[in-house]
Amino acid sequence: MKSILLLNTQQSDFSLQFDKILKRAKLDIQGVEKIVKEMLDSIRLQGNKAILEHILAFDNWNPKNFEDLKIPENSMQQAYDNLDDKLRCSLQEAYNRIFDFHQKQKPKTWLDFEENGSILGQKITPLDRVGLYIPGGKAAYPSSLLMNAIPALVAGVKEIVVCTPAPCNEINSLLLAAMYLCGIKEAYKVGGASAIGMMAYGIDNAIKKVDMISGPGNIYVATAKKCVFGEVNIDMIAGPSEIGIVADSNARADYIAWDLLSQAEHDEMASSILVTTSQKLASEVSQRINEFLLKLPRAEITAKSIYNRGAIILTQSLEESIQLSNAIAPEHLELLVSNPLEVLPQIKNAGAIFIGENTPEPIGDYIAGPNHTLPTGGSAKFFSPLSTEHFMKKSSIIAFSKKAMDELGEKCGILACAEGLDAHKHSVLIRLNKKD
Amino acid sequence: MKSILLLNTQQSDFSLQFDKILKRAKLDIQGVEKIVKEMLDSIRLQGNKAILEHILAFDNWNPKNFEDLKIPENSMQQAYDNLDDKLRCSLQEAYNRIFDFHQKQKPKTWLDFEENGSILGQKITPLDRVGLYIPGGKAAYPSSLLMNAIPALVAGVKEIVVCTPAPCNEINSLLLAAMYLCGIKEAYKVGGASAIGMMAYGIDNAIKKVDMISGPGNIYVATAKKCVFGEVNIDMIAGPSEIGIVADSNARADYIAWDLLSQAEHDEMASSILVTTSQKLASEVSQRINEFLLKLPRAEITAKSIYNRGAIILTQSLEESIQLSNAIAPEHLELLVSNPLEVLPQIKNAGAIFIGENTPEPIGDYIAGPNHTLPTGGSAKFFSPLSTEHFMKKSSIIAFSKKAMDELGEKCGILACAEGLDAHKHSVLIRLNKKD
Numbered sequence: 052m053k054s055i056l057l058l059n060t061q062q063s064d065f066s067l068q069f070d071k072i073l074k075r076a077k078l079d080i081q082g083v084e085k086i087v088k089e090m091l092d093s094i095r096l097q098g099n100k101a102i103l104e105h106i107l108a109f110d111n112w113n114p115k116n117f118e119d120l121k122i123p124e125n126s127m128q129q130a131y132d133n134l135d136d137k138l139r140c141s142l143q144e145a146y147n148r149i150f151d152f153h154q155k156q157k158p159k160t161w162l163d164f165e166e167n168g169s170i171l172g173q174k175i176t177p178l179d180r181v182g183l184y185i186p187g188g189k190a191a192y193p194s195s196l197l198m199n200a201i202p203a204l205v206a207g208v209k210e211i212v213v214c215t216p217a218p219c220n221e222i223n224s225l226l227l228a229a230m231y232l233c234g235i236k237e238a239y240k241v242g243g244a245s246a247i248g249m250m251a252y253g254i255d256n257a258i259k260k261v262d263m264i265s266g267p268g269n270i271y272v273a274t275a276k277k278c279v280f281g282e283v284n285i286d287m288i289a290g291p292s293e294i295g296i297v298a299d300s301n302a303r304a305d306y307i308a309w310d311l312l313s314q315a316e317h318d319e320m321a322s323s324i325l326v327t328t329s330q331k332l333a334s335e336v337s338q339r340i341n342e343f344l345l346k347l348p349r350a351e352i353t354a355k356s357i358y359n360r361g362a363i364i365l366t367q368s369l370e371e372s373i374q375l376s377n378a379i380a381p382e383h384l385e386l387l388v389s390n391p392l393e394v395l396p397q398i399k400n401a402g403a404i405f406i407g408e409n410t411p412e413p414i415g416d417y418i419a420g421p422n423h424t425l426p427t428g429g430s431a432k433f434f435s436p437l438s439t440e441h442f443m444k445k446s447s448i449i450a451f452s453k454k455a456m457d458e459l460g461e462k463c464g465i466l467a468c469a470e471g472l473d474a475h476k477h478s479v480l481i482r483l484n485k486k487d
Numbered sequence: 488m489k490s491i492l493l494l495n496t497q498q499s500d501f502s503l504q505f506d507k508i509l510k511r512a513k514l515d516i517q518g519v520e521k522i523v524k525e526m527l528d529s530i531r532l533q534g535n536k537a538i539l540e541h542i543l544a545f546d547n548w549n550p551k552n553f554e555d556l557k558i559p560e561n562s563m564q565q566a567y568d569n570l571d572d573k574l575r576c577s578l579q580e581a582y583n584r585i586f587d588f589h590q591k592q593k594p595k596t597w598l599d600f601e602e603n604g605s606i607l608g609q610k611i612t613p614l615d616r617v618g619l620y621i622p623g624g625k626a627a628y629p630s631s632l633l634m635n636a637i638p639a640l641v642a643g644v645k646e647i648v649v650c651t652p653a654p655c656n657e658i659n660s661l662l663l664a665a666m667y668l669c670g671i672k673e674a675y676k677v678g679g680a681s682a683i684g685m686m687a688y689g690i691d692n693a694i695k696k697v698d699m700i701s702g703p704g705n706i707y708v709a710t711a712k713k714c715v716f717g718e719v720n721i722d723m724i725a726g727p728s729e730i731g732i733v734a735d736s737n738a739r740a741d742y743i744a745w746d747l748l749s750q751a752e753h754d755e756m757a758s759s760i761l762v763t764t765s766q767k768l769a770s771e772v773s774q775r776i777n778e779f780l781l782k783l784p785r786a787e788i789t790a791k792s793i794y795n796r797g798a799i800i801l802t803q804s805l806e807e808s809i810q811l812s813n814a815i816a817p818e819h820l821e822l823l824v825s826n827p828l829e830v831l832p833q834i835k836n837a838g839a840i841f842i843g844e845n846t847p848e849p850i851g852d853y854i855a856g857p858n859h860t861l862p863t864g865g866s867a868k869f870f871s872p873l874s875t876e877h878f879m880k881k882s883s884i885i886a887f888s889k890k891a892m893d894e895l896g897e898k899c900g901i902l903a904c905a906e907g908l909d910a911h912k913h914s915v916l917i918r919l920n921k922k923d
Binding site (some may be wrong): 078080101114132139140141142143144148152155158161163170171173174176178179181191192193194225262263277280281284288306309310311313316317343346347348352353354374379391395398399400402403404405406407408409410412413414415416417418419420421422425430431432433434435436439444445446447448449450451453455456459460462463465466467469470471472473474475476477478479481482 | 514516540555573574575576577578580581584588591592597599601606607609610612614615627628629630661668687698699704715717718719720724741745746749751752778779782783784785827830834835836837838839840841842843844845846848849850851852853854855856857858866867868869870871872874877880881884885886887888889890892893895896898899901902903905906907908909911912914916917918
């Protein structure tokens with residue numbers, strides 16, 4: 052019978068095995084780059100026509116014109132009105148909590164006055180127009196819509212465009228309801244690389260280009276986002292979902308087993324890793340995984356993920372556990388240790404940190420408030436969770452007084468001169484009434 | 488005789504002409520992508536050997552081994568000690584002012600306590616290791632070193648690597664002095680796409696990979712940065728320098744002429760645009776440009792830039808001027824108008840805003856304090872100036888209390904269920920002691 056991989060930092064080939072975990076889920080962008088670039092080029096050159104062709108080819112329906120791609124606003128309201136009461140109430144609670152958290156992230160313009168009378172500062176401005184990509188198909192991801200639309204709303208973005216694939220011209224009603232809740236006015240049944248190209252370049256006389264694209268997607272979407280980066284901004288390049296759990300002997304095996312499985316059920320490529328000092332916990336979790344798996348409707352995907360890509364790593368100390376966790380830099384990290392606040396400052400790399408046994412990772416997927424769009428594949432070493440700030444930009448402000456210019460102009464001229472930039476020097480010296 | 492292009496928003500082909508300004512300086516990444524990818528692949532596959540070959544091919548010297556590429560720390564100190572007093576003092580003043588400004592940008596970890604006893608927050612952590620690319624060759628850019636190293640220092644980054652090309656194995660002594668001032672310990676004589684590849688992938692047994700790369704460079708550097716984005720984070724993809732000036736009839740033509748020329752002298756591809764309501768100012772500035780050009784040692788480059796890519800646009804109103812400026816989204820924007828504070832809130836897109844006649848753009852290049860690494864080519868619509876935050880990352884923090892779980896767990900389970908994710912539901916319900 053299969054079971055989750057068990058590693059021990061003391062085994063001779065540990066670093067070899069651990070290296071596989073570090074290199075988990077490298078996105079094979081090179082493998083799909085050619086086809087994605089062709090699709091993007093076709094959108095740039097043929098616009099609308101290319102989009103309609105892609106939909107016929109990939110989504111199995113035949114839109115006649117661009118109007119056919121629009122998702123009618125009244126279908127969003129209808130879907131919302133038809134929601135079961137409990138579900139509507141849960142969605143509203145999620146909306147409220149996500150909204151509240153993202154408001155706390157909202158940066159403000161600031162100005163600083165110097166004694167010499169000059170002003171330095173930073174102006175914060177919402178982006179004009181952004182595009183949200185929401186995966187579609189059989190599964191429904193209303194939570195992704197909330198997590199991408201709400202920070203844009205909080206930021207004050209005026210124009211929000213949503214793209215989602217509609218295989219066979221069908222869209223999940225829960226996603227439509229979430230669009231209504233977020234006040235989405237402009238949405239299109241376009242998916243994959245086509246959607247990214249359409250939003251990044253715009254379509255003549257039909258759709259304006261956006262300034263920034265956020266949202267999760269498959270390898271084609273991730274690759275297209277990388278290709279259009281620079282033409283527009285993007286949130287990040289994200290791969291399959293992951294969880295890391297650092298636990299000591301006090302943690303409950305049944306909780307951990309469900310938490311690992313909840314990542315594994317997302318995707319065969321998902322990665323679920325427990326790092327613990329407790330041999331007893333390790334074997335209990337392994338057993339519970341096997342038991343619980345049988346209860347799951349998505350058992351096939353979940354089993355592939357947990358058996359092929361999951362692992363339990365036995366360490367010699369909490370310190371070693373933390374060291375491994377920082378090296379893994381997991382998207383989600385659960386801290387199930389006796390004194391989590393002592394550990395927290397040592398956690399350097401993680402998209403979101405879930406502390407204590409009452410904070411299972413799914414609480415962060417839906418309702419806690421912080422964003423669930425998080426860096427994967429180790430990129431938590433340098434990327435941050437999607438936030439209100441992704442939907443705003445900064446401009447520096449400099450207003451020198453005459454006094455400041457008199458004090459600093461000459462030094463500025465000396466530096467310009469040292470870099471061999473004469474017009475720079477003149478531009479300063481003419482304000483000082485100096486010829487040279 | 489040549490003169491700067493004069494446009495009028497009333498002329499029949501204005502939108503056609505303006506479109507050229509909007510499409511200024513599109514980087515031809517596709518044109519060099521193939522060669523850059525080959526160079527990056529060779530570094531990934533052959534490491535050190537590839538780097539040494541690239542240097543022989545592009546920088547005209549023949550390093551024997553990796554050690555040869557290291558810039559000795561004592562050469563930095565020596566260069567600093569040999570600085571002329573006035574220059575050292577100017578560099579130090581620039582350092583202090585840049586440091587002060589970037590400290591004001593430093594974000595802080597925050598936690599928020601809810602009434603139900605749970606904690607939500609955002610942890611801020613400096614990146615572990617970053618790479619700074621500083622262009623080299625004949626010109627020296629000590630200011631680029633300050634502008635890239637100081638935000639990393641303020642952020643608390645422990646390991647800072649600098650790469651700069653050293654044609655014929657020579658490095659400008661002013662750049663070395665600036666490295667000493669910033670306390671750089673690890674620097675290499677490696678330039679172009681090779682430097683980006685070396686920092687992004689690391690070299691076995693010689694150099695560790697970094698988490699983030701910042702710094703300006705030519706089209707090869709920009710393309711390489713785009714290619715490695717995702718493997719590491721990057722600051723932005725920047726092209727040639729630009730200035731936009733919005734001026735009314737009170738502005739001084741001589742000031743404006745020098746400010747336009749100071750951008751033009753950077754690069755043949757630089758773009759310098761004046762937008763004004765004053766016909767008189769427009770023609771005076773045009774005349775002054777022609778006069779001042781004769782005084783410049785870099786007159787050839789400057790003339791190519793200002794005559795081929797500069798423009799003066801005559802508008803009907805200040806409002807129209809601002810509208811055009813927002814569409815251009817210039818890297819640098821000077822506001823030379825009677826009531827700049829009334830105009831400031833309307834400025835949506837600009838990397839840095841220079842207010843009033845005592846604030847020529849070069850003051851921001853060297854000594855004002857805000858960063859001079861700014862979004863170009865219209866990307867100020869969505870990118871921000873390089874900042875302390877680029878050298879830090881965020882992790883969300885969620886610590887639910889038992890009470891919070893009791894209040895919100897069921898709703899979370901309902902949402903998980905609606906998305907068809909059963910293990911997610913179980914992971915929550917087991918905390919509520921509910922079977923389903």
